[in-house]
Amino acid sequence: MAVHVVIAGENLWTISNRYNVSIQSIVDLNGLSSATSIVPGLALYIPNSLPPFRYYRIVAGDQIWNLAQQFNTDPSAILAVNPGINPNQLHIGQIITIPSPEKLEISTLGFIVPSSESNVLTILDSISEQLTYLAIVAYSFTEEGFAYNQIEDLAIIAKSNQLNITPLLMIRNFTGSDFSPELAGRVLENPTYRGNLVASIVNLTIQRGFGGVSIDLEFIPPARRSDFITFLTDLKNALGELILHVNVHAKTADIPTNRIIGAYDYAAIGKAADLVAVMTIDYGYPGGPPDPIAPITWVEQVIQYSITQINPRKLQIALALYGYDKVVHTNKTNAQSVLAAQNQAITTGTPIEFDSTAKSPWYRYWHGVEEHVVWFEDIRSYIEKYRLIDVYHLSGTTFWQISLAAPQNWAYLSKNIAVVKNIE
Numbered sequence: 001m002a003v004h005v006v007i008a009g010e011n012l013w014t015i016s017n018r019y020n021v022s023i024q025s026i027v028d029l030n031g032l033s034s035a036t037s038i039v040p041g042l043a044l045y046i047p048n049s050l051p052p053f054r055y056y057r058i059v060a061g062d063q064i065w066n067l068a069q070q071f072n073t074d075p076s077a078i079l080a081v082n083p084g085i086n087p088n089q090l091h092i093g094q095i096i097t098i099p100s101p102e103k104l105e106i107s108t109l110g111f112i113v114p115s116s117e118s119n120v121l122t123i124l125d126s127i128s129e130q131l132t133y134l135a136i137v138a139y140s141f142t143e144e145g146f147a148y149n150q151i152e153d154l155a156i157i158a159k160s161n162q163l164n165i166t167p168l169l170m171i172r173n174f175t176g177s178d179f180s181p182e183l184a185g186r187v188l189e190n191p192t193y194r195g196n197l198v199a200s201i202v203n204l205t206i207q208r209g210f211g212g213v214s215i216d217l218e219f220i221p222p223a224r225r226s227d228f229i230t231f232l233t234d235l236k237n238a239l240g241e242l243i244l245h246v247n248v249h250a251k252t253a254d255i256p257t258n259r260i261i262g263a264y265d266y267a268a269i270g271k272a273a274d275l276v277a278v279m280t281i282d283y284g285y286p287g288g289p290p291d292p293i294a295p296i297t298w299v300e301q302v303i304q305y306s307i308t309q310i311n312p313r314k315l316q317i318a319l320a321l322y323g324y325d326k327v328v329h330t331n332k333t334n335a336q337s338v339l340a341a342q343n344q345a346i347t348t349g350t351p352i353e354f355d356s357t358a359k360s361p362w363y364r365y366w367h368g369v370e371e372h373v374v375w376f377e378d379i380r381s382y383i384e385k386y387r388l389i390d391v392y393h394l395s396g397t398t399f400w401q402i403s404l405a406a407p408q409n410w411a412y413l414s415k416n417i418a419v420v421k422n423i424e
Contacts, residue, residue: 002050003379005354006042019046031339031407032346039345041352043361045379045408052416053081054098055390058090071100095391103418106389106396109133109214109245109277109316111170112403114153121159123402128163130413132396132421133245135170135214139204145187145196147171147204157209164421166211168245169204173217181219181259188220188227198231202238212243212274222262229265232272246273247398250280250302254309270310277316277398278306280385286333290326290373294319295358296384303392315394319385321404323376337404341376359384379408386417 004015012035016023027035029045038044054071064087068075079087081097090096110131114120124134138151160167173184187193205213213235220228236244246269251261270276280299284291299317306315323341325334336344345352350365362375389397396419399409413419 002046002048003383004044004046005380006038006040006044008040010038010040012036012038015044015046019048021047029407029411031343031405033343034346037346039349039351041354041361041363042342042346043352043354043378043380043408045411051099051101052103054100054102054104055387056096056098057391058092058094058096060092062090063087064090067096067098071098072102073098073100103416104386104390105418105420106394107132107275107316108396108413108419109135109168109275109398110402111135111137111398111400112156113137113401114151114156115403117152117155119403120156124156124159124163124165127402127410128165130410130419131165131402132419133166133168133211133214133243134160134402135168135245135398137170137172137216137401139169139171139201140174141171141183141187141197141200143183143186143193145190145193145200147197147200149204149208154208161209161211166243166422167209168212168214168243169201169208169210170214170216171201173220179218181221184217184219185221185224188217188224188231194227194231194234198235198238201235205239205242210242212245213239214245214247214277216247218249219260220263222257222259225256225263225265228263229268229272232269236272236274243275244273245275245277247277247279250278250298252298252301252305266306266309270314273314275314275316275395276306276310277318278302280317281320281400284324284375286324286335287331288333289331290324290328290362290375292355292358292360292362292375293323293377294381294385295355295360296381296388297357299385300388303388303394307392307394312393313395316396316398317385317389317394318398318400319382319409320377321399321401321406321409323374325372325374328371328373336376337406338376338378338409339405339407341374342378344374354380377406377409379412382409382412386412 012023064075138153141147157167248264256262348365350363352363361378
């Protein structure tokens, strides 16, 4: 598929003629609310029959002909999509694009908060081939460490297993409407409570038919850093062959005293867990100044640090299926799906900009006297992040969260990437 960025004066009729595809296919693939309205800067995903692209970093000894063999393609095809490269002078570290029928293989995990069972089941039917795991966000624990179910999810677990998606029990130190450092600290520091948490998680996982656990303990007091590792090690031992997936805040260096990232010993977590998902999202955070959700330069810095601590084949990065609409000067934040953010620009007739450094789309509009800035993700920013997964040989990605509409992302996955199932 191709990416077309709308310029002033274009309409869907001219674009459909240019690519010889129907207007309706463009509308459907990109989730457009109308076949008559688009805006400059809108990135459209266009169907075509070209092979997927792979992304490769040159190492010593590489030649175009052996790369063509490795990726089951032709040297001329590689040269055609990399204008300007000298096949006789490839530079170590240089990243090239390779058209190849050999798709990138990754594991994916979708988070879901099961507020509407019927809606979740419909979503799973529609994207089942794009998910390895489903982390069901429906569990917390008491001050004595006893895990409990907050939202009924048995039908979702059963549906996941039916669709060959491995369901994971996702547990958080969530109380009321936020994460509780006090709850995490109280349970982790007490051997009895910590043992209660391990035993109750394992019991719920087995009884309810999960294939494993996804841990999301956030703002753990830094003093509990080693206790967290003890908890994860004990939990993995008790889970046996079941999956232990651990989510951690993103960082580019280890700062053990930091209140957000201090408790995460990446190296030790990587040894204890089957998979580690680094939250490469919310660089621009709710209540903060208008900034990209996940600027590509920052995401790459996080990856570069993470792979010094964690086996890249155990490492997932996070992709956001949302954007933030912020009121300038107050930073009041409204979260919305990437599709809603895209279509809001069209509805308000606002041109979309693209930050070439962050590789992220954004736009500015006015609501009365209020100035708003919206940062979100689109097909261009998603491709950049999948490129990093390929270049750094990562396990894959997570999506927060799959109830948020992101048709371009799912179309890209379906066409270009092989999502593996039943990862051990």
